[in-house]
Amino acid sequence: MAENLKRNDGLPPAMTRLVKELARLPGIGEKTASRLAFNLLNRPRDEVIALAESLLEMKERVGLCAECFGLSDAPRCRICDDPEREHDLICVVEGPADLMAIERARTFGGIYHVLHGAIAPLDGIGPDDLKIGELLARLRDADAAVREVIIATNATVEGEATALYLAKVLKPIGVRATRLARGLPAGGDLEYSDSATLSSALSGRREL
Amino acid sequence: MAENLKRNDGLPPAMTRLVKELARLPGIGEKTASRLAFNLLNRPRDEVIALAESLLEMKERVGLCAECFGLSDAPRCRICDDPEREHDLICVVEGPADLMAIERARTFGGIYHVLHGAIAPLDGIGPDDLKIGELLARLRDADAAVREVIIATNATVEGEATALYLAKVLKPIGVRATRLARGLPAGGDLEYSDSATLSSALSGRREL
Numbered sequence: 001m002a003e004n005l006k007r008n009d010g011l012p013p014a015m016t017r018l019v020k021e022l023a024r025l026p027g028i029g030e031k032t033a034s035r036l037a038f039n040l041l042n043r044p045r046d047e048v049i050a051l052a053e054s055l056l057e058m059k060e061r062v063g064l065c066a067e068c069f070g071l072s073d074a075p076r077c078r079i080c081d082d083p084e085r086e087h088d089l090i091c092v093v094e095g096p097a098d099l100m101a102i103e104r105a106r107t108f109g110g111i112y113h114v115l116h117g118a119i120a121p122l123d124g125i126g127p128d129d130l131k132i133g134e135l136l137a138r139l140r141d142a143d144a145a146v147r148e149v150i151i152a153t154n155a156t157v158e159g160e161a162t163a164l165y166l167a168k169v170l171k172p173i174g175v176r177a178t179r180l181a182r183g184l185p186a187g188g189d190l191e192y193s194d195s196a197t198l199s200s201a202l203s204g205r206r207e208l
Numbered sequence: 209m210a211e212n213l214k215r216n217d218g219l220p221p222a223m224t225r226l227v228k229e230l231a232r233l234p235g236i237g238e239k240t241a242s243r244l245a246f247n248l249l250n251r252p253r254d255e256v257i258a259l260a261e262s263l264l265e266m267k268e269r270v271g272l273c274a275e276c277f278g279l280s281d282a283p284r285c286r287i288c289d290d291p292e293r294e295h296d297l298i299c300v301v302e303g304p305a306d307l308m309a310i311e312r313a314r315t316f317g318g319i320y321h322v323l324h325g326a327i328a329p330l331d332g333i334g335p336d337d338l339k340i341g342e343l344l345a346r347l348r349d350a351d352a353a354v355r356e357v358i359i360a361t362n363a364t365v366e367g368e369a370t371a372l373y374l375a376k377v378l379k380p381i382g383v384r385a386t387r388l389a390r391g392l393p394a395g396g397d398l399e400y401s402d403s404a405t406l407s408s409a410l411s412g413r414r415e416l
Contacts, residue, residue, distance in 0.1 A: 015279060021258055035305075041279070072220055102218075
């Protein structure tokens with residue numbers, strides 16, 4: 001049949017554009033993007049508008065807390081503003097998603113400091129690219145009188161490098177620095193654990 | 209530590225709302241939605257605005273072609289409007305995504321008819337819920353003088369049921385009805401083919 005027709009993908013340009021925009025999201029390829037676009041097309045008008053508006057609202061409102069650099073829609077975030085939290089206990093995390101994970105665990109009553117990354121020389125990310133200077137400034141602030149810094153960077157090469165660097169720069173300030181425990185995850189099975197996890201679990205064993 | 213704190217997920221409400229809206233998309237759970245929201249937060253402002261606008265534009269502009277019921281941003285779609293396509297050859301598909309797949313193959317030069325579903329008695333979908341009456345009206349239109357209808361519904365139980373039903377209602381009209389070939393897919397391996405595919409490939413074998 002005819003090979004010389006003016007072809008497009010058979011979609012109206014507005015759909016093609018939406019598919020293209022959706023396909024820019026991480027982990028979403030062209031096929032998933034089409035599936036999402038068709039789903040959105042068949043959804044009630046106000047649901048699609050709600051999604052579009054929440055995108056714009058997020059970009060409009062969400063910024064960083066001036067104290068902890070966590071996400072906030074006000075100059076200071078709700079956690080830093082909460083008088084019931086222990087303001088002399090700071091948990092240092094790599095990103096806002098880590099803060100969220102710790103909040104979900106519902107056992108931490110202190111405040112946070114978000115570094116916005118981890119030291120990764122191969123990616124060209126050094127200490128100066130992170131909010132480490134800002135952390136030191138908070139710790140030097142006499143009013144804050146921080147008694148402990150919990151270093152809760154990831155248990156990855158970059159997270160460990162960052163934790164070691166932090167431990168080094170925190171020492172002269174004289175604040176107590178601790179690191180999250182490493183070991184078997186809850187529900188973890190020895191048989192399926194990797195050697196690094198088992199080594200951590202063994203070396204970090206505790207008296208019963 | 210303190211268990212009695214006022215807790216949320218540690219996110220500004222605008223982020224929580226975006227995560228909730230994203231999690232309504234098919235195949236996207238709470239975790240993927242958070243990942244997408246964080247990604248969008250770190251993206252340049254105009255990229256996020258472009259996504260939001262393309263959502264609104266799609267919902268604003270995209271409707272159905274009055275002739276083939278494919279997606280269109282005009283009363284008639286580009287394919288129905290294209291004088292170079294064979295207007296006496298209609299390919300019947302279940303949905304707009306199927307039309308798109310056939311267009312991508314770049315070998316079909318006719319026009320389409322989109323049923324918007326397939327007959328599925330278990331889901332309460334009968335012939336009257338599909339654009340079958342509209343197809344018959346197109347075929348009865350003397351100006352169109354359609355010479356062949358290619359039934360390109362899916363090779364599923366519902367698609368086959370729809371194809372059989374269409375063959376039955378097309379017979380009295382006297383138009384030639386054909387069905388897509390079934391057999392081994394391109395690159396298909398006999399060893400890993402299911403029996404239904406192999407049976408189709410055998411019964412549909414062609415002279416070399």
